[in-house]
Amino acid sequence: MRASPIRLTCFFAILSVAAPSSSQPVSLRQLSGQYEALVESIDPSVVQVITRGLVSSAEGFSALRLNRGGGSGVIVDPSGYILTNAHVVGAARRVEVLLAQRNEDASRNSILKPAGKLVEARVVGLDRETDIAVLKIEMEGLPHLSFADSETVRQGQVVVAFGSPFGLQNTVTSGIVSNVARQVRLDDPMIYIQTDAAINPGNSGGPLVDAEGRIIGINTFIVSASGANTGVGFAVPSNIARSAYEQIRQHGRVRRGQIGIVPQTITTPMARALKLDRDWGVIIADVSPRSAAEAAGLAVHDIVLKIDGKVVENARQLGVNIYQSAGKTVTL
Numbered sequence: 001m002r003a004s005p006i007r008l009t010c011f012f013a014i015l016s017v018a019a020p021s022s023s024q025p026v027s028l029r030q031l032s033g034q035y036e037a038l039v040e041s042i043d044p045s046v047v048q049v050i051t052r053g054l055v056s057s058a059e060g061f062s063a064l065r066l067n068r069g070g071g072s073g074v075i076v077d078p079s080g081y082i083l084t085n086a087h088v089v090g091a092a093r094r095v096e097v098l099l100a101q102r103n104e105d106a107s108r109n110s111i112l113k114p115a116g117k118l119v120e121a122r123v124v125g126l127d128r129e130t131d132i133a134v135l136k137i138e139m140e141g142l143p144h145l146s147f148a149d150s151e152t153v154r155q156g157q158v159v160v161a162f163g164s165p166f167g168l169q170n171t172v173t174s175g176i177v178s179n180v181a182r183q184v185r186l187d188d189p190m191i192y193i194q195t196d197a198a199i200n201p202g203n204s205g206g207p208l209v210d211a212e213g214r215i216i217g218i219n220t221f222i223v224s225a226s227g228a229n230t231g232v233g234f235a236v237p238s239n240i241a242r243s244a245y246e247q248i249r250q251h252g253r254v255r256r257g258q259i260g261i262v263p264q265t266i267t268t269p270m271a272r273a274l275k276l277d278r279d280w281g282v283i284i285a286d287v288s289p290r291s292a293a294e295a296a297g298l299a300v301h302d303i304v305l306k307i308d309g310k311v312v313e314n315a316r317q318l319g320v321n322i323y324q325s326a327g328k329t330v331t332l
Helices: 028-045 238-251 268-273 292-296 315-323
Strands: 005-007 046-057 060-077 081-084 094-099 117-127 132-136 158-163 171-182 192-195 207-209 215-222 233-237 261-265 282-287 329-331
Touching: 028 046, 028 158, 028 171, 028 207, 046 081, 060 158, 060 215, 081 238, 117 238, 132 238, 158 215, 192 215, 215 238, 233 238, 261 315, 282 292, 282 315
Parallel strands: none
Antiparallel strands: 005 329, 046 060, 046 094, 060 081, 081 132, 094 117, 117 132, 158 171, 158 207, 171 192, 192 233, 207 215, 215 233, 261 282
């Protein structure tokens, strides 16, 4: 057994947060009050994203028409940085955000909220693989949300989704975490938090928050035959979203880790054929010439036991950990 330090060439991130437990019984009235307080604290940080651009019309490729689209976003820095989905802003020529407004006058207690404040936004950068985009508005002292650690998310955890489905500003839905690490395509290093909280077109880019009001994910897409909510929604885990946000803000793009190996999950038939003493874990199927892995001394048929002290259970886990460690040194 040997430890191989490896310098990576690129970067990424992963998963989200557990609801606080209490030994005291909570009445329905108390539960409702807690939801109301949570929503009131989150609402000011959620924005509606409005985009305008040119698209080809049905009359021919050369004929263009103005297209208006939109989605949702969340303020993550008081100086005006906003997180949304890359597919929301796409190739838009103009992006605006509608900020939630409150009645400052206590005597005005209408249930109808002010229309909101429309502000021009600049696209700082976007990453299509994670479907994350960063916007900037020229304002200071804004209400904002913090990120939770998505690796602490648990199946069954209560979550609340915010956004503007079908253009309906500041809509709130709730549900639970259906799965903490859903992989949509086999061997895809990108994973998602699955939730049954209602997510519809227009929710894209809005926050999925935990019971403490922290971002555990960015609502991204749904699986539906009709295009409307069926209780199968997906959010980019907060650790991935935060990594993409920090890199886009710092470098204007996202870097990803790779070391030049093809890892395979060890199966029972494979263990028997290779006479291994375990039928789980990861074996290296190939090592690229002149790669970081080759330089560190990794070889075909090596079994990876741990990465930075964490036991490696399958190839996907290893790939994700490498994927998110660009520019760092890891020990296998």
